[in-house]
Amino acid sequence: MAAMLLADMGATVLLIDRTTPSELGVHLPLNVEFTKRNRAIIHLDLKQPDNVTSVLRLIEGADGLIEGFRPGVMERLGLGPGPCLARNPRLAYGRVTGWGQEGPLSHAAGHDLNYIALTGALHAIGRKGQPPTPPLNLVGDYGGGAMYLVTGLLAAIIHARATGQGQVIDAAMVDGALSLMTAPYSMKAGGRFSAPRGENQLDGGAHFYEVYECADGEYVSVAAIEGKFHAELLRRLEIDPASMPAQRDRTGWPQAKAILAERFRTRSRAEWCALLEGTDACFAPVLSMDEVPRHPHNRARGAFIDVGGIVQPAPAPRFSQSEPEPPRPPGSVSAQETLAAFGLSEAEVARIIR
Helix, strand or coil, rough: HHHHHHHCCCCCCEEEEEECCCCCCCCHCCCHHHCCCEEEEECCCCCCHHHHHHHHHHCEEEEEEECCCCHHHHHHHHHCCCHHHCCCCCEEEEEEEEECHHCCCCCCCHHHHHHCCCCCCCCCCCCCCCCCCCCHHHHHHHHHHHHHHHHHHHHHHHHHHHHHEEEEEEEEHHHHHHCCCEEEHHHHHCCCCCCCCCCCCCCCCCCCEEEEEECCCCEHHHHHHHHHHHHHHHHHHCHHHHHCCCCHHHHHHHHHHHHHHHCCCCCHHHHHHHHHCCCCEEEECCCCCCHHHCHHHHHHHHCCEECCCCEECCCCHHHCCCCCCCCCCCCCCCCCHHHHCCCHHCCCCCHHHH
C-alpha cells in the first residue's frame, strides 16, 4: 500500500518479490492486485549472493527502500541498514513491521487485529454490550503502517536532500495505530471518552452520531455533533426539539436514539437522501462498495478511475501543479525500463533480467 501511494504520486518504484508465492490469504490475479499498480516487479532469490549484489547495486541509485520482514532477516540476507547505507549514505531505509524493531513481541507473528488490540483501538470499537468489532484491516495495516511509513520515508528523503545523511525509519503498525488514537486518548483524559464501549459520543452511543435503518432496509449515517447542525437535523426530520432530551445529556441518548430510529424507518434511503443529502444536517447514505462509484459526488470528483479496463479508487491526495501520470496496470510496467531508471547499465539490466 505504501509503495502504491508513492508510485501514484510519481515515484519510480521497483518491487523485488519472492520467487515462490506468499502464504498470506487468497492469491488474486495480478491484474486485480490494485496495490501493485504503477510499478515493475522482478523476482529474485535473495539467498543467492549474486542477487544480493544486484540489489545493493540498485540501492545505490535509490532514494528509499521498503522492507517488511521480521527484525533481523534483512541483516541475515546481507541487506541490513549497514551495507545499504554504506552503498548509499543518503538512503531512507524504511522498515515496516507489526510490533517494531525491538521489544518483547518484536519477533512474534501477528496481523492487523493483534496490533490494534494492543493500542486500545480495538477495545474502543463496537456496539454496547457486544464484543469489539474488527474494523477491516484499515487501522493497523494501512492507517498505522502504510501511512506512517510513507510519512517517515518522505521526511527522511527531505532530510537526506538537506544534509546528505540517510537513516532508518522504524514504522511499527502498533506505534502508528497508537498515534492514530491520540485524539481518543485526549478525550479520555478530558472525561469525554469514559463510558463503556458503544456508549460514548463517537462510538455509536450518541443519537446524533449514529447509523439508522430505513424503511427499505438500507442505512444512513448522521453526525450532527455541533448544536446548530443537531438543530438542523431535527428541523428537517420534523422533530420538535422540546420532545427530545438535551443533546449533551448522556442519560437521554437512548430515548433520543429511539425517536430518531423510529423516524428514519418511515422512509426509504433514497427519500432521506432527497431530503437531507447536501444539507447541514451532517448526513450521508451508507453505500455498499458496488454503489460507491455511482454516487454523484464520487463521479463528479473522479474518485474512481479505469486502470487497464478495471475500475478502482483513484490516487490521493491531489495536487494543483505536479499532477502525476495516470496509474498503469499491475504487471504492465517494464522491468528493463525501471532498472535503467536506477542507474544500471544495459549489461547490468540484462544480467538481472536473465
